[in-house]
Amino acid sequence: MTPPTSPPHHAVQARGAHPLPASAAPDRATAAEVAQPQGQPIAVQPETRARVLRALALAPTLAFLLMVLAPPLNHDVAAILNFAERWVGGERLYRDLIDVNPPLIFALTAIPALIDRFTPLDSVQALQACVLGCCALAWRFCVALRRDQREGPVEAAVLDALVPLTCLLAAYDVGQREHLMGLFALPYALLAARRMEGQGTPTGLALGITLTAALAFALKPHFLAVPLLVEALVLWRRGPALALRDPLPWLMAVVWLLYLATLPLLFPDYLGHVVPLVMDFYLGTGGLNVFAVLLTDKMGSAVVAVLLVLPMLAWRGAGPGARALGCVALGGMLSAIVQHKGWSYHVVPMAMATALAGGWVAARWFDRALPSGRALAAAPMLAIACTFAIAAVHIRGESPWRQIWYTTLSDGQLAAELKREVAGERLLVLSPDIYPVYPALNYARARSTLRTMNLWLLVGAYPDCPEGAARYREPWEMSRPEFLVYRTVAEDFARAPPGAVLVAKRSGIPRCGAEEFDPIAYFSRHPAFEETWRRYTRIVHLDNYLLYLREE
Known part of the structure; x- marks a missing residue:
């Protein structure tokens, strides 16, 4: 009689272990039967295990999504949104609303401003919905481009989890111009990889990716470093004969030329009025x-x-997609350098591209280093390790700590006070700050009446304290930009007095001896401002600001 075989779930005996006596076997079987009811398998179903591991790999993406949705909204994004609302409300861009940003970002941000006017969503909710829609679109582009690729199991698992995380990696800076550029540079780099390999791409998909990338690169002039480097890589890989016949880069160039042509036609004040101010003061x-x-x-x-990532791209198995992302990272670095600031959002394209490129190359290496069976089994855990490691690296600085503590700090208290005192009203803001004035104004649904986002023109007019000079220049001593601020603030204030005036305790202008620069004293020298100012008698003391309320 043939002895029965062991059940498949029994553990295999370790090498070198001594076999148990036959008399002990029934005791062990009996113990197992006590611990496990008959007919209930210990092993988790493979489909369930795979779903759980995929969900774990996406957990960092969910965490970053919560950071994006939690207040505060990014300050620059909020300031541009406030300007877009005023533009949609009838004020003239670059005449009543003076800012250094080219018009494309205001045109795009006008979409959530219009949604605010015609739907139950407020402007902040509408903007977040639009930005997350852009993230979803870029992710879907990447999914569509990968659909017919031959990917190893680790590569596929890592990209499935890492691409959506990369789209949200900017956290607090999501919605910034650099984030939008880096976002649509991802599918653009994947499309460039297909072009390098001579792979065909459905026309609609290729056109959609190219047009969105062209608009993203047009948000700032120095963003063009990214497509220049990527197209140089395509040219080097394919050769001039094939690369120059490709219509996609020429389509991007047409978009940029059309955009340039609209500036003197639709926004003449930008070239004639704002650009000189940028050259004289902002830079x-x-x-x-x-x-x-x-x-x-x-x-x-x-x-x-x-x-650290660039040497990884020299490996033969790195692949064209990761190399194209390396060009995106280099272009983002050049763009950040020429802005001369080193602010957090300037490095967002670099961070996004290096995270995805580094994870991609590592995944391809594991696919080649491991036997096929081992690679397939290890892929889910390697994807989890990759996304958690990249998330841990980027949980530093502003997010998630700013979101966690926002409502308890003075920044959030300013927003709460404005909601309580001036919700829905017009407000003159005399401050050098963007944050925390924005997004506090947005949350209060209040609109600034200042023609600039802050007092940057005045700060530029008083960079130091010349010895023997008066604290404030007389009107006939002022430069044209300073006189513009002096005149328009006073006249706008007198013509349509706002509900309140928010004044920063720190002007951002150097002290002259013991005398601080006082914006109220500065503008009160204008008769129209001085007369209207008498009506603002109630004062709310905040941590870094004074809120003056108009008494009827």
């Missing part, structure tokens, strides 16, 4: 030299990440 405000920019904490860390 010199807070600028750093190249060496100093590279040594800022945010920029320095991002550059180190780029320098």
Whole structure:
């Protein structure tokens, strides 16, 4: 009689272990039967295990999504949204609303401003919905481009989890112009990889990716470093004969030329009025030299990440997609350097591209280093390790700590006070700050009446304290930009007095001896401002601000 075989779930005996006596076998079987009811298998179903592991790999993406949705909204994004609402409300861009940003970002941000006017969503909710829609679109582009690719099991698992995480990796800076550029640079890099390999792409998909990328690169002039480097890589890989016949880069160039052509036609004040102000004042405000920019904490860390990933791209198995992302990272680095600031959002394209490129190359290496069966079994856990490691690296600085503590700090208390005192009203803001004034104004649904987002023109007019000079210049001594601020603030204030005036306790202008620069004293020299100011008698003292309320 043939002895029965062991059940498949029994453990295999370890090499070198001594077999148990036959008399002990029934005791062990009996113990197992006591611990496990008959007919109930211990092993988890493979489909259930796979779903659980996929969900774990996506857990960092969910965490970053919560950071994106939690207040505060990014300050620059909020300021542009406030301007877009005023533009939609009838004020003239670059005449009543003076800002250094080219018009494309205001045109795009006008979409959530219009949604606010015609739907139950407020402007912040509408903007978040639009930005997350852009993230979903970029992710779907990447999914569509990967659909017919031959990916190893680790590569597929890592990309499935890492691409959506990369789309949200900016956290607090989601919605910034750099984030939008980095977002649509991802599918653009994957499309460039297919072009390098001579792979065909459905026309609609290729056109959609190219047009969205062209708009994203047009948000700032220095963003063009990214497509220039990527197209140079395509040219080198394919050769001039094939690369120059490709219509997609020429389509991007047409989009950029059409955009340039609209500037003098639709926005003549930008070239004639704003650009001279930028050249005279903005570029010199807070600028750093190249060496100093590279040594800022945010920029320095991002550059180190780029320098670590670039040698990985020299490996033969790195693949064209990761190499195209390397060009995106280099272009993002050049763009950040020429802005001379080293701020957190300037490094976002570098961070996004290096995270995805590094994870992609590592996944391809594991697929080649492991036997096929081992690679298939290890793929889910390697995807989890990759996404958790990248998330851990990027949970630093502003997110999630700013979101966690926002309502308890003075920044959130300013928003709460504005909601309580001036919700839905017009407000004159005399402050050098963008944050925390924005997004506090947005949450209060209040609108600034200042023609600039803050007092940057006034800060630029008083960079130092000349010896023997008066604290405030007389009108006939002022430069044209300073006189513009002096005149328009006073006249706008007198013509349509706002509900309140928010004044920063720190003007951002150097002290002259013992005398601080007082914006109220400065503008009160204008008779129209001085007369209207008498009506603002109630004062609310905040941590870094004074809120003056108009008494009827």
